[in-house]
Ligand SMILES: Nc1ncnc2c1ncn2[C@@H]1O[C@H](COP(=O)(O)OP(=O)(O)OP(=O)(O)O)[C@@H](O)[C@H]1O
């Protein structure tokens with residue numbers, strides 16, 4: 001064991017408890033930051049999904065007669081482009097549609113005689129049920145047989161899954177934060193117990209409560225900071241690694257899960273938060289113990 | 295001379311049961327040397343604990359440095375404790391600190407700068423004959439050595455009152471005499487000294503000291519008339 005240079009640090013015995021505390025804090029903070037990263041990633045993905053899906057609507061016109069079909073399509077498109085709630089209206093390119101259907105239809109998909117539906121993609125300003133219903137009424141007034149397909153509806157299972165993941169991550173973060181906070185408080189109390197004699201001596205030699213508390217706060221803050229730095233940096237590294245792997249997948253959903261600068265700052269702030277919590281817990285524990293003495 | 299300590303009808307009761315200390319009325323003169331004697335269990339440590347503010351009395355008035363120590367708010371106590379040096383009967387040394395750091399503790403608590411601590415601590419270590427045990431931790435010291443560290447710690451801050459509870463119980467007669475000489479030097483510099491002891495010979499050897507006798511929690515001189523009033527001191 002190395003001799004501490006600073007005399008006020010020597011006052012508190014640096015024993016096995018201190019080293020254990022650092023390891024526990026490192027592990028707890030590793031897990032907490034990782035869970036928070038998962039939560040923030042899920043949140044980002046869910047937001048990206050929302051942005052992409054909300055307000056997306058596809059109108060499907062199924063009409064065997066190509067002339068009537070094109071007429072209907074032109075009318076619906078004109079109406080949509082004039083509608084205040086429609087930000088953009090694009091007919092889906094028939095060639096692309098044919099390509100999309102090819103796996104199901106095979107080569108006959110290219111048969112010009114095969115009645116192909118017309119698809120029109122709409123971006124809406126207001127995607128609420130009410131606004132969509134109103135729009136649907138206007139479309140049905142032109143083409144009663146038109147089918148409306150809200151992307152949000154068919155992506156609902158994905159959104160639901162993302163929300164589940166989000167809730168799960170939030171729950172884990174909460175539980176881990178609770179456990180870490182408890183560990184911190186327990187460590188502060190245990191430290192107090194370990195150093196009870198020293199505290200008693202200092203008290204009798206005329207130390208103020210705040211003087212003793214400060215000694216403890218510093219010790220616990222240092223242990224938490226060292227543990228938190230190790231655990232936090234490891235977790236951030238893992239998060240960064242997972243982030244680059246996700247980006248490599250090239251999926252819109254996966255890349256939506258990457259963290260922005262705000263997310264990174266939030267993650268990096270977690271260890272500091274716990275150092276603060278540890279300091280506070282130690283201070284309260286010491287002041288309460290000393291307050292019971294004369 | 296002014297009274298540095300004054301007890302008026304002080305009583306102390308631990309929990310339920312009879313009073314451990316009863317009807318204590320006496321005054322200690324600033325700069326005087328007192329012995330406190332009495333059989334084991336008579337209440338010597340209890341009386342000293344009242345004196346060094348480790349305990350509040352259950353009744354009565356205690357005035358310390360001219361202020362009411364009984365109703366004094368808790369947050370003022372540290373300042374008063376720093377003016378009192380205490381040699382505890384059970385030493386109360388910090389076991390993980392070296393002899394040096396234990397002795398330096400009161401100065402550090404008082405906020406003395408490190409460069410002003412080294413010299414007095416070395417002087418004290420020499421005084422109590424422990425300059426070769428400077429880095430030793432209390433568990434590796436003999437009982438008498440621990441006691442000397444405790445004494446050095448009590449006097450290093452030049453306290454206005456020195457309270458010593460059986461300070462020579464674990465040392466040989468030669469060292470006891472040397473320590474009493476240390477107390478006496480301190481006393482001559484103006485520190486009021488209160489020493490609890492069973493050692494009648496030591497009391498007799500110490501010139502000009504006064505004696506308070508406790509018997510089952512009561513002073514045998516209830517009027518506060520001490521065997522040697524301060525006026526009889528020479529010098
Ligand atoms: N904290 C305490 N709680 C209850 N009783 C106590 C406490 N401290 C002391 N006593 C009792 O008070 C009485 C006086 O004890 P005290 O320690 O003051 O005696 P003493 O004169 O110092 O004895 P000794 O010479 O053995 O050190 C004893 O009967 C003891 O049992």
Ligand SMILES: [Mg+2]
Pocket residue numbers: 338339340383459
């Ligand atoms: Mg005693």
